[in-house]
Structure formats: structure tokens, C-alpha cells
Amino acid sequence: MSISELTTAAPAVQGAGVKAYTVGMADDVPPGEGRAFVAGGTQIAVFRLRDGSLHATQAACPHAGGPLADGQTDVNVLVCPLHQYAFRWADGTSPGGAPPVRLYPVRERDGYLVVDV
Amino acid sequence: MNAVLGGRIEGLTALHLDDDDLDPRARLVVIGNGMAGARFVEEVLERGGGEQFRITVFGDEPHGNYNRIMLSPVLAGEEHEDDIVLNSHDWYADNGVTLRAGVMAERIDTAAKLVYAADGTVTAYDHLVLATGSYSFIPPMKGVRTDDGELRPGVYGFRTIDETRAMLDAVGRCRKAVVMGGGLLGLEAARALQGHGLHVELVHAMPYLMNMQLDPEAGAILKRSVEKLGITVHLDVFATDVFGIDSVEGVGLADGRRIDADLLVVAAGVRPSTDIAVRSGLEVERGIVVDDQLRTDDPDVYAIGECAQHRGEVYGLVAPAWEHARVLADVLTGTDPTAEYHGSRTATKLKVAGVDVAVMGINTPEREDDEFLVISEPRRGVHLSVVIRDERLVGATLLGDTRKVAFLTQAFDRGLALPEERIKLLVDLSDGAVEVGVAEMPATTQVCNCNGVTKGAICGAVADGCGSVGAVMDKTRAGKGCGSCKSLVKQIVEWAADGDVTEDVSASWYVPGIPMAKPELMAAIRAQDLRSVSAVFAALAPGGVDDARSKMGLTSLLKMLWGHDYVPEKDGEFINDRVHANIQRDGTFSVVPQIKGGVTTPAQLRKIADVAEKYEVPMVKITGGQRLDLLGVRKEDLPAMWDDLGMPSGYAYGKSMRTVKTCVGSDFCRFGLGDSTQLGIDLETRFQGIESPAKMKMAVVGCPRNCAEAYVKDVGVVAVGNGKWEVYVGGAAGASVRKGDLLATVDSPEAVLELTGRFLQYYRENANWLERTYDFVPRIGLDRLKEVLLEDAEGIVADLDAGMQRSIDAYTDPWGQDAKQPATPGQFRPSLPLIALPKVPVR
Ligand code: SRM
Ligand SMILES: Cc1cc2nc3c(=O)[nH]c(=O)nc-3n(C[C@H](O)[C@H](O)[C@H](O)COP(=O)(O)OP(=O)(O)OC[C@H]3O[C@@H](n4cnc5c(N)ncnc54)[C@H](O)[C@@H]3O)c2cc1C
Numbered sequence: 001m002s003i004s005e006l007t008t009a010a011p012a013v014q015g016a017g018v019k020a021y022t023v024g025m026a027d028d029v030p031p032g033e034g035r036a037f038v039a040g041g042t043q044i045a046v047f048r049l050r051d052g053s054l055h056a057t058q059a060a061c062p063h064a065g066g067p068l069a070d071g072q073t074d075v076n077v078l079v080c081p082l083h084q085y086a087f088r089w090a091d092g093t094s095p096g097g098a099p100p101v102r103l104y105p106v107r108e109r110d111g112y113l114v115v116d117v
Numbered sequence: 118m119n120a121v122l123g124g125r126i127e128g129l130t131a132l133h134l135d136d137d138d139l140d141p142r143a144r145l146v147v148i149g150n151g152m153a154g155a156r157f158v159e160e161v162l163e164r165g166g167g168e169q170f171r172i173t174v175f176g177d178e179p180h181g182n183y184n185r186i187m188l189s190p191v192l193a194g195e196e197h198e199d200d201i202v203l204n205s206h207d208w209y210a211d212n213g214v215t216l217r218a219g220v221m222a223e224r225i226d227t228a229a230k231l232v233y234a235a236d237g238t239v240t241a242y243d244h245l246v247l248a249t250g251s252y253s254f255i256p257p258m259k260g261v262r263t264d265d266g267e268l269r270p271g272v273y274g275f276r277t278i279d280e281t282r283a284m285l286d287a288v289g290r291c292r293k294a295v296v297m298g299g300g301l302l303g304l305e306a307a308r309a310l311q312g313h314g315l316h317v318e319l320v321h322a323m324p325y326l327m328n329m330q331l332d333p334e335a336g337a338i339l340k341r342s343v344e345k346l347g348i349t350v351h352l353d354v355f356a357t358d359v360f361g362i363d364s365v366e367g368v369g370l371a372d373g374r375r376i377d378a379d380l381l382v383v384a385a386g387v388r389p390s391t392d393i394a395v396r397s398g399l400e401v402e403r404g405i406v407v408d409d410q411l412r413t414d415d416p417d418v419y420a421i422g423e424c425a426q427h428r429g430e431v432y433g434l435v436a437p438a439w440e441h442a443r444v445l446a447d448v449l450t451g452t453d454p455t456a457e458y459h460g461s462r463t464a465t466k467l468k469v470a471g472v473d474v475a476v477m478g479i480n481t482p483e484r485e486d487d488e489f490l491v492i493s494e495p496r497r498g499v500h501l502s503v504v505i506r507d508e509r510l511v512g513a514t515l516l517g518d519t520r521k522v523a524f525l526t527q528a529f530d531r532g533l534a535l536p537e538e539r540i541k542l543l544v545d546l547s548d549g550a551v552e553v554g555v556a557e558m559p560a561t562t563q564v565c566n567c568n569g570v571t572k573g574a575i576c577g578a579v580a581d582g583c584g585s586v587g588a589v590m591d592k593t594r595a596g597k598g599c600g601s602c603k604s605l606v607k608q609i610v611e612w613a614a615d616g617d618v619t620e621d622v623s624a625s626w627y628v629p630g631i632p633m634a635k636p637e638l639m640a641a642i643r644a645q646d647l648r649s650v651s652a653v654f655a656a657l658a659p660g661g662v663d664d665a666r667s668k669m670g671l672t673s674l675l676k677m678l679w680g681h682d683y684v685p686e687k688d689g690e691f692i693n694d695r696v697h698a699n700i701q702r703d704g705t706f707s708v709v710p711q712i713k714g715g716v717t718t719p720a721q722l723r724k725i726a727d728v729a730e731k732y733e734v735p736m737v738k739i740t741g742g743q744r745l746d747l748l749g750v751r752k753e754d755l756p757a758m759w760d761d762l763g764m765p766s767g768y769a770y771g772k773s774m775r776t777v778k779t780c781v782g783s784d785f786c787r788f789g790l791g792d793s794t795q796l797g798i799d800l801e802t803r804f805q806g807i808e809s810p811a812k813m814k815m816a817v818v819g820c821p822r823n824c825a826e827a828y829v830k831d832v833g834v835v836a837v838g839n840g841k842w843e844v845y846v847g848g849a850a851g852a853s854v855r856k857g858d859l860l861a862t863v864d865s866p867e868a869v870l871e872l873t874g875r876f877l878q879y880y881r882e883n884a885n886w887l888e889r890t891y892d893f894v895p896r897i898g899l900d901r902l903k904e905v906l907l908e909d910a911e912g913i914v915a916d917l918d919a920g921m922q923r924s925i926d927a928y929t930d931p932w933g934q935d936a937k938q939p940a941t942p943g944q945f946r947p948s949l950p951l952i953a954l955p956k957v958p959v960r
């Protein structure tokens with residue numbers, strides 16, 4: 001991706017060390033799919049659900065490092081492609097008992113994707 | 118190799134701050150984080166003990182808590198180590214339990230109530246529970262240890278995940294293994310190692326196998342079954358020497374023989390881990406001596422599990438350990454301060470080295486007037502016996518056939534009246550006794566021995582609204598230990614639900630997210646003209662909610678139903694289908710070009726070689742499907758690679774038609790009765806890329822010598838001479854092995870193509886999602902299939918042919934297509950951008 005570390009907006013929630021990163025264009029992430037980006041050196045997977053909402057998680061699966069952006073999604077969970085552990089959008093926990101996935105706030109702003117890390 | 122099982126992500130820590138003065142809760146310390154210790158903590162928490170106690174658990178092993186029983190399947194490669202984790206480090210953190218993983222507790226000062234640990238820490242307790250389990254006993258043998266007292270490299274115990282990992286790591290380098298000990302563990306280890314291709318010899322010091330559980334005749338029959346697996350058994354002889362300079366090279370027996378081996382597993386029994394108790398001045402005989410409330414001779418120190426000795430007994434199974442955990446949790450939390458443990462009657466049901474074994478009570482008559490009934494069928498590997506005393510069952514041994522275990526267990530536990538014709542105890546004289554067995558079983562009969570779940574508890578769960586076998590298992594934990602009682606649990610649930618909910622409702626659904634069986638779903642999709650996965654969810658899912666786990670199955674179904682007119686949605690596909698390649702453990706992909714019938718050309722091979730070099734492919738492999746696999750390809754390289762290859766996709770990733778294997782047939786082979794190679798190529802050309810409920814694999818062979826394994830394929834075709842071809846369906850040689858059923862003998866290649874298409878289409882329309890033909894064909898029945906496909910009993914043959922033709926017409930090579938124009942933006946973008954790839958080994 002060409003744009004990766006340009007800070008253009010204030011984080012949605014201010015907090016110690018939280019920074020907003022513009023990671024790409026809004027339409028880089030097609031409906032229902034996920035794509036991986038780098039935000040300030042952190043790997044992030046950004047998903048657009050079929051209901052239009054955006055979500056972001058760490059890019060590597062906490063179970064065994066699977067590429068989460070290649071996973072499948074629904075309104076409740078993200079399913080990792082390697083061993084099919086699910087992770088809830090609500091809090092990152094896994095009903096199947098894998099360690100939780102880290103979630104990041106993400107939003108669309110002027111046609112760009114902005115992630116708070 | 119060193120990963121912590123059930124560990125936490127780096128950077129997170131499971132330590133809690135101990136602000137002693139502020140916390141009014143009593144300090145409960147558990148030493149040993151095995152199956153008893155961890156279960157005890159769960160039982161305490163379930164009784165609200167988190168409010169009463171600040172819990173600290175010491176575990177010598179660095180891992181979370183895992184299911185030790187499942188180490189056998191892990192060693193056999195049947196189970197992944199991640200799937201045997203019971204409680205991860207996170208679980209402890211989430212429940213406010215301090216886990217000191219990897220820390221050995223060394224000494225207890227029972228007067229000051231302090232635990233001294235190997236890391237130098239001192240931990241105060243109010244109540245202390247010892248759950249230190251057992252360790253593998255290593256009998257004295259010359260050379261078994263090196264000078265520094267460690268086991269010689271190549272010698273392993275079989276008790277922990279680390280030992281299991283070390284053995285798994287070694288199997289690739291080793292060729293000959295000796296297993297010492299012909300009990301449960303030794304047999305399991307032998308079978309597992311043998312499955313890894315090692316030559317295995319088993320040395321047992323006793324005159325017959327499993328002498329702790331079986332009688333001599335049963336032991337002899339078990340020996341035959343084990344030898345049939347290809348394992349050599351030496352009985353009645355001690356191993357006295359371990360040879361080898363650096364690592365093991367052989368084992369010496371007491372009679373002077375020497376067996377060469379580069380791996381030695383010692384499974385010669387276990388001993389309770391009592392060191393810490395001895396060092397701390399607690400009373401120890403064989404185990405740590407406890408009373409009926411699991412209390413040692415110190416009033417605040419308890420012992421549970423395999424390290425405990427109760428009324429003279431030390432147990433070596435998990436069920437008693439878990440009973441200890443329950444009783445002690447009742448006592449300590451005050452849920453039932455008078456709870457007592459009175460010992461376990463162990464009725465064991467196991468699968469040893471692939472053989473079913475169930476034993477309870479005594480195995481031979483002990484008194485003059487004991488009745489003893491034996492049925493012995495050495496050839497079938499079956500040996501059944503019962504011992505009856507005063508009209509009561511006092512012992513039973515079932516080997517190779519455990520169908521009667523349910524009734525016998527209850528008769529043994531409850532002292533039920535026994536049938537006059539004693540033989541009925543062992544053999545069904547076909548009076549439909551099984552159903553009756555479940556109905557008659559008293560509510561208190563234990564069904565799941567691992568988790569101590571009774572028939573009553575299962576019925577209770579059904580009464581509380583658990584509508585399926587799965588739900589009952591989740592609620593009661595029945596069937597969640599070794600799993601050997603699952604079928605009995607199912608029978609009881611079905612009986613308890615009284616025919617109302619005899620089946621898992623959702624089990625009949627095609628996919629979990631839409632409450633419809635396949636025919637109903639297909640009808641609704643057609644009637645409402647639903648052409649995309651999102652349209653199906655919107656119209657048919659409860660609340661219109663989508664479901665990730667249903668998407669792949671729906672995509673497959675829609676492609677079959679609509680052919681060209683299906684509206685594709687990338688997110689409806691699994692990643693493999695999205696990028697037309699098979700995802701690997703490190704996020705790279707494998708590329709398998711189509712090589713029809715396994716026949717290639719020098720030009721193709723040259724092309725593949727060039728491409729492999731250009732894209733630095735870490736491994737090129739000849740597959741089991743008669744073609745070439747380029748493994749470890751970066752996602753972003755896929756389109757360019759396909760373009761360079763100029764070959765169509767081999768669909769090695771899809772739930773679809775995969776390969777047609779062939780043999781060299783009549784063109785070259787002196788036995789060939791038909792041109793199997795050409796027919797294979799024609800089949801693959803016609804059915805390439807056809808999606809289906811599960812993989813479809815075919816083979817064509819030129820004679821019944823079957824060199825391309827046609828008898829064990831979804832569709833297998835065999836030339837039998839005079840222009841005739843046999844068509845077999847429902848064969849398998851993967852996770853299941855099954856010879857296909859002969860559907861028909863036809864007299865031309867064209868007829869083979871036609872019948873194959875008809876069968877495949879019937880399978881596509883009627884099979885459940887992920888149901889392979891080896892399940893589908895027996896479910897429908899061969900006779901029924903013949904009626905429908907050969908005699909057109911349902912009048913659907915023309916529709917089947919047309920449906921298949923529609924799919925064939927809709928075929929496009931996905932590589933040719935997407936290489937030119939990505940289906941969605943970023944289709945081939947890497948998903949792990951910062952990791953240096955590939956991570957698979959380069960050969
Ligand atoms: C590459 C190959 C092994 C090899 O190096 O030879 C292979 C590799 C995989 N097989 Fe296989 N199978 C391969 C031939 C077979 C065969 C032999 C055959 O096709 O003649 C079988 C037995 C026949 C059969 O299908 O039953 C076979 C039975 C399985 C099974 C068990 C299926 C079953 O129901 O019994 C699975 C698991 C599954 O499908 O759920 C499986 C799954 C897999 C998967 C896809 C595992 C996965 O889900 O990711 C492997 C992909 C590895 C990778 O990362 O690329 N593979 N697999 C073979 C590819 C053949 C090809 O050219 O397409
Ligand atoms: C391969 C295999 C297959 C088996 N199959 C079956 C089966 O089919 N059915 C069945 O019922 N049983 C089976 N068993 C037996 C079953 O696993 C045990 O009965 C059960 O694990 C006993 O639980 P426990 O907690 O007493 O001991 P363990 O599970 O051994 O736990 C003890 C733990 O305490 C730790 N520990 C010891 N001393 C200290 C210390 N001083 N400080 C800190 N930590 C310490 C140990 O490291 C260990 O993790 C099998 C066992 C094995 C090895």
C-alpha cells in the first residue's frame with residue numbers, strides 16, 4: 001500500500017500513546033472481506049462486514065499466527081482460515097477457547113480508512 | 118518445539134498482584150496443575166469459591182492444563198496438541214487464579230503454613246492441596262541414564278506433552294523402536310510409533326499383555342491383535358541393558374538377546390509423585406495417605422488424584438481423580454462440609470492399540486462356586502468373560518467387542534438381577550436388547566467414567582431443555598474425556614427425549630446458519646430465486662443474520678443450482694476458493710496445476726521447473742494425486758505464476774472434482790484390458806472443477822490389479838476385458854478406508870462417462886455438506902442407487918444429466934480468469950504484511 005503511516009486525524013478516543021493512522025482507501029476493503037495494513041509499525045487487519053460496519057484486529061491470529069485478513073466474517077464473529085477458531089467482534093474473545101484477539105477502533109473519514117493504535 | 122501449550126500471547130502476564138493485607142479471602146494453594154489439580158480449581162470456582170479463596174496453582178509443567186489422556190492420539194498424529202488444552206493460561210487469568218506455571222514446589226513448612234518453591238519464592242497458605250500426580254517409573258537398567266543422571270538421549274517416558282513432543286520430533290530420525298511395558302501406555306505408544314512408520318518391538322516382563330486388567334487368555338488374544346498390526350511382542354522377559362554411546366542403539370534382554378533400536382520408550386508403570394510430601398513430613402506409604410475427606414495427617418493439607426492413597430488404594434485413572442476433586446471442593450467451599458469419598462469401583466472402557474477393551478472387577482473366578490463364562494474367538498480377536506458370585510456380577514472382561522458394556526457396567530455397579538441364560542450377558546440373542554438396556558439402566562449408573570456423569574444427569578440435562586446430543590455433552594461434560602462413551606450418551610439422550618427430539622435438530626440442516634435440510638433449502642432457493650449467499654441469508658436465515666460458517670456450503674450449493682447464473686460474492690468463499698490455491702500454515706499457498714489423468718509432457722515439466730525457479734518455490738512435490746505441487750508460494754505471486762504456467766487450475770483446494778488417477782493401461786502394460794489412461798483424461802476433461810458437497814476423486818485402471826487404486830475412489834473404473842468397464846462408487850482410502858460398491862458394469866467409455874455424471878449429480882444434489890461418497894453411498898444404499906440411476910425409478914435421470922451438463926457448461930478456469938483481472942480489489946494482497954515469507958522449510 002502506498003499510504004501507510006500518514007497521521008491525518010485525531011484518534012476517536014484520546015488516550016496515552018493512542019495515535020490515528022490513515023492506512024488506506026475505504027474501498028480497499030470489499031464487503032464481507034478483510035485486508036491487512038500497517039499502522040505505525042503494527043500489523044492490522046481491517047474488515048468490512050456485510051452490514052457495512054468496519055472492524056479492525058491484529059493481523060496475526062493469536063492461536064498460531066494465521067492470516068486473519070483471509071478469514072471469513074459475519075455480524076458476530078471473525079473465523080480464522082487456518083484452524084477455524086472464531087473471535088467475537090464485541091470483545092475479541094474466542095468462543096472456542098483460543099486466546100482473545102486484539103481489537104482496534106477503525107472508521108472511514110473522507111474516503112480513507114483511519115485506525116487508532 | 119518449545120511453545121507453551123495453552124500459553125498467552127507475548128507481553129501479557131498471568132501474575133496477579135498480591136495485596137495481602139487488603140484481601141480478606143483465605144489463601145488456597147494447589148500444587149500440581151494436572152488433571153486433578155485443575156479440575157479441583159474448576160469445581161471450587163463452580164461453587165462460587167472465587168469469592169472465598171485467593172487461589173494459587175503451582176505447576177511444574179510450563180503449560181496450561183491439558184488432557185493427558187489424549188497424549189496417545191497426539192503421539193499417533195491423530196490429534197493436534199492445541200486441541201487437547203483444557204484450561205489455557207488465559208483461563209486462569211480470567212478467573213482470577215494465579216498460575217505459577219513452570220514452577221516446582223519443593224517443600225512445605227506445615228507449621229508455618231508456607232510453600233517453598235524452586236524459584237526461591239515462599240507462598241503462604243490457609244488450605245493446601247497436593248495434586249502432584251505420578252511420574253514414569255524407569256526400572257534400573259544398565260546404561261539407561263548418562264553419567265549426569267539424565268535419561269540417555271533416545272530414551273523417553275510417556276507422561277507429559279514435552280515427552281510426547283520429543284518423541285514426535287524423534288520419529289522422523291528413527292527407524293526402530295523398542296517399547297518397554299505391555300500395559301495400556303506401552304501398547305498405545307507402540308501403536309502410535311508404528312503408525313509413524315517405525316519398526317516396533319514391545320518388551321513386557323510379564324507372561325501376557327495388560328496383566329493388570331486382563332486374564333491370561335484375553336492377554337494372549339490381545340497379543341495376536343497387536344502382532345497383526347505388525348508389532349513384535351516379547352513376553353516374560355526383562356530388559357536389562359540400554360546400549361549406545363551418545364544415544365540409544367539397542368536394548369539387551371535378560372536372556373542375552375539384543376534388539377537394535379534408535380528409540381526406547383519406557384512405559385513400565387508409574388509411581389505417585391510423593392517427594393514433596395515425604396520432604397515435608399506428611400504420612401506417605403505408596404501414595405500420600407488421606408482420609409475420606411482427602412485430608413492428610415496435617416489438618417490443612419489435602420491430596421487428590423494419582424498421588425493420593427485412600428483406604429489403601431492408589432488409582433491410575435482420571436475418573437477417581439475427578440471424584441476426589443468434587444468431594445474436596447464440596448468440603449472446602451462448605452457446599453457440603455460432610456462430603457466424603459468412599460473409593461471408586463473402576464470399570465474401565467478403553468481403546469488400546471485400536472482394540473476395544475472393557476474391564477471391571479475381577480477377571481478370573483476366585484472361589485469354588487464362582488460361575489465363570491467365557492466366549493473366546495481368537496481369530497476375530499474377541500474374548501469375553503464374566504464372573505458371577507451369588508447371582509451377582511463381580512467381574513467382566515470384554516476384549517474386541519464391547520457392545521454389552523452398558524448392561525454389564527450397570528449390573529456390576531448396581532448388583533442387578535442377571536438373566537437366567539447367562540450367555541445373554543455376553544451375546545445379543547437378537548431380542549433387541551439394546552434399547553431395553555438404556556431404559557432399564559438405573560439413573561445412578563455412571564455413563565461417562567472420565568467425568569463421572571450419570572444417566573440421571575444426562576436425563577436431567579434433556580429435561581432442562583438441552584435439545585441435542587451436543588448440547589447435553591456441553592452441559593454435563595459427558596463424552597468429553599476419552600470419548601469412548603459417546604455412543605451410549607447419544608442413546609440415552611435419544612431415549613430421554615422420548616422420540617420427541619431424537620435427533621440434533623441442527624444436525625439435519627445443510628449449514629448451521631439456516632434451519633433447513635438440503636431439499637427444503639434447495640426448494641426455497643429456487644422458489645425465491647436467490648442467487649447469492651447474501652440473498653439467501655437475507656431471505657432464509659433467522660433475523661436475516663449472516664453466519665460465517667455457513668457461507669462456504671451455501672456458495673457450493675448455489676454454484677451447483679445456478680451454474681452461470683450464480684451471483685458470485687468473494688466473502689462467501691473460503692480463502693482457498695478466493696485465491697484458487699491451498700492456504701499453508703504460514704499463510705503462503707500451494708499451486709497444483711491440472712495434469713489430466715496424471716499424464717504430463719516434457720514441455721509442461723520444463724515450464725513447471727522454470728516457474729518454480731523464478732518464484733523461488735521452497736518445495737516441489739509429487740502428490741498422492743499423481744501431479745505436481747508447488748508449495749510455499751506467496752499470495753501476491755499467484756496471478757503472475759499462473760500466467761507463466763499457462764496451465765489450468767488442478768482444483769487441489771476446492772470441495773470439488775479433484776483428480777482422476779490412471780494407470781498406464783493397454784497402451785503400454787502387458788496386462789492392460791482397456792485404455793484406462795485415455796478414459797481418465799476424458800473423465801477429468803468432462804468433470805474438471807465441478808463443485809460438490811465434498812471432494813470427488815476418481816481413478817481408472819486397466820485391469821483388476823488396480824495400480825491406480827480405483828477400488829478406493831469416490832468413482833473408480835476398472836477395465837475387465839471385452840470392452841467392459843466396472844464402475845465402483847463410494848470407495849475411500851483417506852481417513853476412512855472402504856472398498857467402493859460395484860454400481861454397474863458397462864460396455865463402453867461413453868457409458869462410463871454418462872453413468873459417472875449421473876452418479877455425481879445425484880450425489881451433488883442429495884449429499885449433506887462435507888459428506889463424502891463413502892458415507893453417502895451406504896446411507897442411500899446401493900440397491901436404491903441402482904434403482905434411481907440405472908432403472909430411473911424416480912424419473913429423474915434426464916434431470917440429473919441436464920443438471921450436470923449445466924455445471925459443465927459453466928466451467929471456466931479460475932486461474933486464467935483471475936490472473937487477468939482480480940475478482941475484488943486486493944484479492945492477492947498479502948495478509949501478513951510484515952512477516953518475512955515463506956516460513957515453510959526450503960528443500
Ligand atoms: C498435496 C497432497 C499430499 C501430497 O503431498 O501428496 C494432499 C494435501 C492435503 N490434503 Fe489430502 N492431499 C493429497 C492427496 C490425498 C489423497 C490421495 C489421493 O487423492 O489419491 C487422499 C486419500 C483419498 C481421499 O480423498 O479420501 C487424501 C485425503 C485427505 C483427507 C481425508 C478425506 C477423507 O474424508 O477421508 C483430507 C481432510 C479433509 O478433506 O477434510 C485431506 C486434506 C488435505 C489438505 C488439503 C489439508 C488441508 O485441509 O489444508 C492438504 C493440503 C496441504 C497443503 O498445504 O497444500 N486429504 N489426500 C495430495 C494432493 C493430491 C492432488 O494432487 O490433488
Ligand atoms: C498417555 C496416557 C494415556 C492415558 N489414558 C488414560 C485413559 O484412557 N483413561 C484414564 O482414565 N486415564 C488415562 N491416563 C491416566 C490419567 O492421565 C491420569 O490418571 C490423570 O492425569 C491423573 O491426574 P493427576 O492430576 O493426579 O496427575 P497429573 O495429570 O499427572 O498431574 C500432576 C501434575 O503435577 C505436577 N507436579 C508434580 N509435582 C509437582 C510439584 N512438586 N510442584 C509443582 N507441580 C508438580 C506435574 O508436573 C503434573 O503436571 C493416561 C495417562 C497417560 C500418560
Ligand code: SF4
Pocket residue numbers: none
Ligand atoms: S498433506 Fe494430508 S496427510 Fe499430510 S499432513 Fe496434510 S492433511 Fe495430513
Ligand code: FES
Pocket residue numbers: 061062063064065066067080081082083084085
Ligand atoms: S491460526 Fe488462527 S485458528 Fe489457528
